[in-house]
Every structure is written in structure tokens, then in C-alpha cells.
Amino acid sequence: MELSEPLVLAVTGADHTRSVAAAIARQCEPGDVLLLAGDLGAGKTTFAQGFARALGITEPVTSPTFTLVRQYPVSGSGERPLQTLFHADVYRLGHLQEIADLGLGELVEDGGVALVEWGDLAEPVLGEGALSVHLAGDDGWDDHRTITVSAGRSWYGRWDALSSALGEWKVVR
Numbered sequence: 001m002e003l004s005e006p007l008v009l010a011v012t013g014a015d016h017t018r019s020v021a022a023a024i025a026r027q028c029e030p031g032d033v034l035l036l037a038g039d040l041g042a043g044k045t046t047f048a049q050g051f052a053r054a055l056g057i058t059e060p061v062t063s064p065t066f067t068l069v070r071q072y073p074v075s076g077s078g079e080r081p082l083q084t085l086f087h088a089d090v091y092r093l094g095h096l097q098e099i100a101d102l103g104l105g106e107l108v109e110d111g112g113v114a115l116v117e118w119g120d121l122a123e124p125v126l127g128e129g130a131l132s133v134h135l136a137g138d139d140g141w142d143d144h145r146t147i148t149v150s151a152g153r154s155w156y157g158r159w160d161a162l163s164s165a166l167g168e169w170k171v172v173r
């Protein structure tokens, strides 16, 4: 199978990052895991806020650094509705086994979708099939970020739709 080229997006400001996240959320299906990577302050939680808002979640979304996993009900509709958003932050977990013990892969099986901050650390456990979203800025004080989205296996069939949904921000069209 041909691998999908990563999508490289340019955004200016937190609202753009939220809009990108919302566009991705609209392409998500139950069972999806998104690995959010990027340095301190890169915009991982900002991304989670835009994603949650697109799912109709009105509770404020903040970094789950100390709780590890937060859970938000989603009132989805349709044939396979999304029921729960899981928002995890694995920054404090030193061992892959601790990440595996969170059981995110199993949690999303029943109508869930998961966002994992510092998701690059979870790659060996959750990487297969996941969507990787990497946020990077030249420095933390600038509003410009480059967001690179790479597909795991479960996204190959949705790649063209995702790519068009993100067309507005693509660096190379």
C-alpha cells in the first residue's frame, strides 16, 4: 500500500490551531487515537480545545498533566456515533508500560476517540494506526506554528478527505 505523504500546515495564532483541530475532528471516527507532539507550549492543549469544541464539548479543556486522562462525554449522532473524548498527557510517565497501563487503545474501542499530549512518547504503544500531529514553532514567543500531520494505517482511506479539509492551511497544495 502506498504511504500517504504527511500534510504540512502553516498557522498563525492559537485560533488557527483550534480551527485545524476542528477540521481534523470532523474526519474522526470512533476508535481513533491522535498523538500530539511538540515542545512545551507548542499548542497541544490548544489543539485539544479546538478538537473538543468541534465535538460539541462545552466544558473547558485544560492540560491533563496531573490527572493523566480526562474524559468528556460527546453527544454524537449517526450510525457510529462518537461517545467519549479522552484527553491524556503522558509527559510524566517515564516507562512505556505506564503508558500501556492507561489502556487508551481499549478505551476508544467503544465509541471513543483519544488525544494524547506528548504522544511521541506513546508511539511504540499506540502508534500503529494513529494520526500523528506535530506542532513546532521557531520559538515559543511567535504565533507561527508548523503543524505536520502524518497518517497511521487506519487513515489511508480517509487521507484525501482530510487533505482537502485542511487545504486552507497547507504549505504545499
Ligand SMILES: Nc1ncnc2c1ncn2[C@@H]1O[C@H](COP(=O)(O)OP(=O)(O)OP(=O)(O)O)[C@@H](O)[C@H]1O
Residues within 6 Å of the ligand: 011, 012, 013, 014, 015, 016, 017, 038, 039, 040, 041, 042, 043, 044, 045, 046, 047, 063, 117, 142, 143, 144, 145
Ligand atoms: N499558532 C499557535 N498555536 C497554538 N498555540 C499558540 C499559537 N500561537 C500562540 N499560541 C499560544 O501558545 C500557548 C500554547 O499553549 P498550550 O498549553 O496549548 O501548549 P502545550 O503544547 O499543551 O504545552 P504543554 O507542553 O505545557 O502541555 C498558548 O498560550 C497559545 O495561546
Ligand SMILES: [Mg+2]
Residues within 6 Å of the ligand: 044, 045, 063, 064, 117
Ligand atoms: Mg498541554
